[in-house]
Amino acid sequence: MLYREAGDFKTSYAADQQTFPLKLDRWFVWGVLAFAFLVVPFFINDYWEKSVLLPFLVWSMAALGLNILTGYCGQLSLGTGGFMAVGAYASYKLMVAFPELNMFVVVITSGLITAMVGIGFGLPSLRIKGFYLAVATLAAQFFLVWLFNKVPWFYNYSASGQISAPERTVFGVAVTGAAAPSWATYLFCLVLVVVFAYVARNLTRGRLGRSWMAIRDMDIAAEIIGVSPLKAKLSAFAISSFYIGMSGAMLFAVYLGSAEPTEAFGIDKSFLVLFMVIVGGLGSILGSFLGAAFLILFPVLMKNIMVGGFGWPADLAAHLELVFIGGLIMLFLVVEPHGLAQFWRITKEKLRLWPFPH
Amino acid sequence: MSPDFLNVIEVILNGLMAGIMYSLVALGFVLIFKASGIFNYAQGVMALFAALTLVGFQTGQVPFAHLINATFGTDVHHWGSGMNTFLAILCTMAVMILFAWLLERIVLRHMVNQAPIILFMTTIGLAYFMEGFGDLMWGADIKNMDVGLPSGGSFWLEDVTKGWASEGSEYYGMYIDVLDVWAAGIAILLVISLTLFSQYTKTGRALRAVADDHQAAMTVGISLRSIWIIVWSIAGFVALVAGIMWGSKSGVQFSLSLIALKALPVLILGGFTSIPGAIIGGLIIGIGEKLFEYSLGGMIGGATENWFAYVLALAFLMFRPQGLFGEKIIERV
Numbered sequence: 001m002l003y004r005e006a007g008d009f010k011t012s013y014a015a016d017q018q019t020f021p022l023k024l025d026r027w028f029v030w031g032v033l034a035f036a037f038l039v040v041p042f043f044i045n046d047y048w049e050k051s052v053l054l055p056f057l058v059w060s061m062a063a064l065g066l067n068i069l070t071g072y073c074g075q076l077s078l079g080t081g082g083f084m085a086v087g088a089y090a091s092y093k094l095m096v097a098f099p100e101l102n103m104f105v106v107v108i109t110s111g112l113i114t115a116m117v118g119i120g121f122g123l124p125s126l127r128i129k130g131f132y133l134a135v136a137t138l139a140a141q142f143f144l145v146w147l148f149n150k151v152p153w154f155y156n157y158s159a160s161g162q163i164s165a166p167e168r169t170v171f172g173v174a175v176t177g178a179a180a181p182s183w184a185t186y187l188f189c190l191v192l193v194v195v196f197a198y199v200a201r202n203l204t205r206g207r208l209g210r211s212w213m214a215i216r217d218m219d220i221a222a223e224i225i226g227v228s229p230l231k232a233k234l235s236a237f238a239i240s241s242f243y244i245g246m247s248g249a250m251l252f253a254v255y256l257g258s259a260e261p262t263e264a265f266g267i268d269k270s271f272l273v274l275f276m277v278i279v280g281g282l283g284s285i286l287g288s289f290l291g292a293a294f295l296i297l298f299p300v301l302m303k304n305i306m307v308g309g310f311g312w313p314a315d316l317a318a319h320l321e322l323v324f325i326g327g328l329i330m331l332f333l334v335v336e337p338h339g340l341a342q343f344w345r346i347t348k349e350k351l352r353l354w355p356f357p358h
Numbered sequence: 359m360s361p362d363f364l365n366v367i368e369v370i371l372n373g374l375m376a377g378i379m380y381s382l383v384a385l386g387f388v389l390i391f392k393a394s395g396i397f398n399y400a401q402g403v404m405a406l407f408a409a410l411t412l413v414g415f416q417t418g419q420v421p422f423a424h425l426i427n428a429t430f431g432t433d434v435h436h437w438g439s440g441m442n443t444f445l446a447i448l449c450t451m452a453v454m455i456l457f458a459w460l461l462e463r464i465v466l467r468h469m470v471n472q473a474p475i476i477l478f479m480t481t482i483g484l485a486y487f488m489e490g491f492g493d494l495m496w497g498a499d500i501k502n503m504d505v506g507l508p509s510g511g512s513f514w515l516e517d518v519t520k521g522w523a524s525e526g527s528e529y530y531g532m533y534i535d536v537l538d539v540w541a542a543g544i545a546i547l548l549v550i551s552l553t554l555f556s557q558y559t560k561t562g563r564a565l566r567a568v569a570d571d572h573q574a575a576m577t578v579g580i581s582l583r584s585i586w587i588i589v590w591s592i593a594g595f596v597a598l599v600a601g602i603m604w605g606s607k608s609g610v611q612f613s614l615s616l617i618a619l620k621a622l623p624v625l626i627l628g629g630f631t632s633i634p635g636a637i638i639g640g641l642i643i644g645i646g647e648k649l650f651e652y653s654l655g656g657m658i659g660g661a662t663e664n665w666f667a668y669v670l671a672l673a674f675l676m677f678r679p680q681g682l683f684g685e686k687i688i689e690r691v
Contacts, residue, residue, distance in 0.1 A: 076475055124672060128679050130475060131397050131630070135622045136675060139668030146665050150658070267619070271482060278479055312428045315498060322490025329483030333476055334468045 003351035019201055036190055041183040049182040054255045055296045057189040058247050063276040063288035064193075064200050065243025070274070071282035072204055073236035074216030075125050079137035080273040082144035083241050085265035086114045087248030089154050092163045095176070095253065096156060103170045107192060107249045114245020115238040117144075122237025126230060129219070141267055148261040164258035176253045185254050192250065196243060201285045203239065212236050213283070244273075275325065279332055281341030290340040298325070368533070369652045370645055375538035377644020378545045379603060383621040384628065384636040385549070386596040391630050392569045393589040394466075396477045400485035402618020404454075404594060407492040409601030409610045411453050413503050414496045415446035421495045443505050447598070454594030455587075462587050470582075489612070498612070503605035508536045541603045548599060549637060552592075561588060569631075623671035629681025638682065643667045 008023050010016040020026040044053065062080060069075050090110035094101060121140040125133050148154050155163045167177030174180040175188040203209050211232040214222035223229055252259045259265070272295065280291020299321055306317040336342055383401060390398040398404075414421065418440030427433055441449065465484070469477055556562035567575040568585045576582055601610075604617060624643050628635025647666040654662070674681075 074475075076478075124675055128675050131478065131622075132626060132675055132679060134478075135626050135668065136672050138619065138622060139665065139672040142665035142668050146661065150661070271486075274479070274482070310428070313424075316424050316428055316494070319490045319493040319498065322486050323494060324490075326483045326485070326487025326490060330465055330480055330487065333472075333480045333483065334465060337472070337476055 002354055003348050005352075019198065019205075033194065036194075037187070041187055044182045044186055046182055049186055050255075051300055052296065053186055054189060056293055057186075057193045058251045058255050059273065059276060059296060060289050060292040061189075061193050061196065061247035061250065062244050062273045063280060063292045064197060064285065065240045065247065066273045067277050067280075067282065067284070067288045068200060068204070068212070068243065069236050069240035070277055071284065071287070072209060072216060073212040073233065073240075074219075075122075075233065075236065076130065076134045077137040077240070078134050078267070078270045078274070079121060079140035079144075080244055081265040081267055081269035082141040083114050083118060083244040084248030084251060084269065085144055085148055085261050086117050086241075087111060087245030088252035088259055088265065089148055089163065089261075090114065090245065091249035091253050092156075092165065093154070095166055095168050099166070099168070101168070103168050103175050103188065103253070104192070106168065107246050107253070110249040111242040111246035114248070115242040118237045118241020118244075119234055122234055122241075125233050125237065138267075141270055145261045145265055148265075160260075162258050162260045163252070165253040165256075168253070176257070178257065180254075189250055189254060192246065196246070197285060197289075200243070204285065208232075208235060216283075275329055278329060279339055281339030282337075284339070284341035286344060287339050287341035290344070294340065295325070366649075366652070369648050371534055372538075373645035373648030374641060375534070375542060375644070376648065377641035378538070378542045378637075379600070379607075379640075380617070380620055380624050380643055381637045381640030382541070382545050382548070382596065382600040382603060383617055384624040384640055385545075385552070385633065386593045386600065387621055387625055388628075388630065388633055388636045389552070389596065390589055390593050393565050394568070394586055395474060396466075396481065397474065397630075398593065399478060399481040399618065400488055401593065401597060401621065402616065403485040403488045403492070404597035405601035405604065405617070406610070406612070407457075407488050407601075408450055408454060408594065408598040409503060409605040410492045410496045410501070412446055412450045412505075412598070412602065413501045413605070413610055415449050416440050416443060416505075419496060424497060425494060447505075447602075450598055451595060454598060455591045458587050458590035458594055461590060462583060466586055467583070485618075500609050500611040501605075503602065503610050505602055505606060507540050507602075507606050535607075537603075537607055541607075544599065544603070545637075548596070549633065553633065565589065620667055623667040626671040626681060627674055629683040632681070632683035635681060635683035643670065646670055 003024055005022060008021075010021070015021075020029055040053070062084060065083075066077065066080055069077050087110045090113040091106050094106045094109055098106075121137065124136040128136065149161065155161055165176045167174050167179060169175065170184075170188060173184045175184050204212070211222070211227045212235075214225070214227045215229060215232045215236075219229055222232075248265070252264070256264060276291035276295050277288065278291070279294050280289070281287025302321050302324065303314075303317055306312045306320065307314055332339060383405065386401040386404070387398060390396055390401070413419075418436050418438045420426070420434045420437050423435050440446070461484070465480065469480060556565055564575070564580045564585055565588070567578070567580055568582060572582060575585075600617075620643070621640075624636060624639040626639070627642055628637070628639025647663045647670075650666050651662050
């Protein structure tokens with residue numbers, strides 16, 4: 001009785017087709033957004049910004065991107081770290097070359113550049129699939145990271161081989177560099193994530209998303225009913241890389257401030273994003289957020305309990321964390337392959353019937 | 359012969375040896391893939407885990423010493439002077455079999471009929487789990503492994519090859535690690551024995567039957583579960599051999615698990631279902647990356663070994679997606 005679809009009447013097609021057709025969903029989303037935009041910025045401090053909120057937003061963006069490719073289009077990719085590196089280095093070059101540029105423009109342009117690279121590495125997906133494609137994307141991962149290590153032009157010939165973000169602004173407020181205030185970096189990332197989550201949600205509901213899902217479910221059958229695998233797969237690669245590139249740019253410019261390719265964009269980052277998508281739920285926008293939140297908050301929580309609570313040494317806690325995360329991935333795949341998003345669906349089902357059992 | 363030519367031969371020989379090491383890991387992949395259709399990403403971590411366990415038994419470490427000390431405030435680390443190598447290898451094998459059994463009971467049993475990609479991701483989870491578990495059990499520090507295999511350069515070979523070079527040229531002979539030669543010998547033995555096992559024993563025939571068709575194998579009375587335990591145990595054994603070889607060569611450390619990733623392009627080249635393919639793919643990758651680094655690597659910044667294998671595999675996929683010896687993939691709606 002708490003969650004009802006019944007009685008929510010629409011009088012126009014536009015109302016029927018809107019992003020959240022149910023009144024309850026809409027209120028809920030507006031409530032969360034109002035809290036995130038109007039309450040959090042006033043109470044944010046450095047700890048919450050650096051260890052919880054910024055990583056959550058940045059990795060949510062990456063998880064959204066991978067979910068489009070793997071969850072909606074069914075193409076497994078292990079090159080996420082490499083594509084994030086492309087976004088990061090693109091944003092670095094843009095920030096250095098055009099100091100006056102608005103950071104929103106920088107991040108979105110980095111995303112577009114990554115999309116081009118993504119299309120290039122997505123080309124093999126037209127001939128191969130499954131594990132074979134996973135290996136092809138591994139080639140992207142290792143080759144791109146090597147490229148950013150070895151070609152000095154990318155890091156502007158700096159002696160350390162690192163890149164570090166100079167201070168850049170949005171409408172006069174600094175969002176990158178050490179002096180950027182917490183609320184500004186938080187709001188900057190939040191705006192990007194909210195806008196592009198909305199775009200992703202509507203993309204997946206539309207014609208393009210349906211063609212991706214058709215390819216995922218059975219590519220040959222999809223081709224026979226007239227879905228072009230070329231367009232569907234390459235558009236999925238492009239849009240997924242666009243999101244991942246933006247998250248890479250945000251990770252480097254706003255969150256880390258300086259980066260070194262093998263450390264910040266290694267293969268373990270590709271797996272981290274893949275885990276977020278699995279735990280959150282393959283083929284679900286909400287799942288991307290849940291998965292990112294889980295895998296960002298869980299280690300923070302574990303560390304606080306084990307190092308802070310029990311007084312164990314930090315390396316022991318790190319090993320236990322690996323054991324728990326690996327175990328959880330297996331548990332999720334055995335018990336609930338559809339991830340946390342499925343739990344949310346089950347909860348809604350329960351709320352619909354409550355207080356009656358059937 | 360000119361020194362340049364001899365150098366190229368040396369590079370090729372070293373590539374051959376490195377290739378054999380890749381093949382050893384790739385072999386474990388192929389075994390599991392053939393028998394259960396699972397692409398086991400954790401093979402490299404299994405090699406690491408086996409090597410860690412072996413060193414732990416050899417030196418007589420107390421398992422989970424770190425955790426015990428942290429929980430109870432004790433200070434245990436060793437329970438004696440350790441085992442001799444042979445006993446330690448036997449015990450490690452027992453641990454790997456126990457692990458295979460547990461894995462089947464707890465995880466794989468519930469994963470029958472899942473999509474291959476889900477199974478693949480499960481093994482990624484398994485890889486993380488085992489990595490953490492191995493570190494927790496034996497500690498994460500880099501360990502030396504010594505199982506009595508000879509290592510170092512061969513003076514005999516250096517002397518012989520020095521004689522090949524033309525008079526007056528500055529050439530000091532080839533450097534080839536004896537350990538690599540041993541690894542090559544052991545790998546060849548392993549392949550021969552595995553082939554004999556799968557061709558001529560009853561269990562081997564059952565393995566091939568399961569690989570062909572799960573349902574048909576079950577209808578003639580082959581227990582899928584025991585076959586899976588056997589397959590994972592054999593994969594554990596191959597992991598142990600690979601772990602010993604890599605461990606003696608470069609120490610037991612985390613980078614050992616990354617060689618698993620190198621085995622992926624090897625498999626693409628050789629085909630996922632072919633044991634000889636794994637060997638030949640390994641050799642091609644080994645020689646290819648060494649030659650590429652020797653001839654072109656210097657010009658474009660070096661360290662090309664990190665990605666050459668993957669890019670080679672990628673190029674190869676364009677022309678022959680099923681690999682050199684793989685079965686042709688035919689799909690129906």
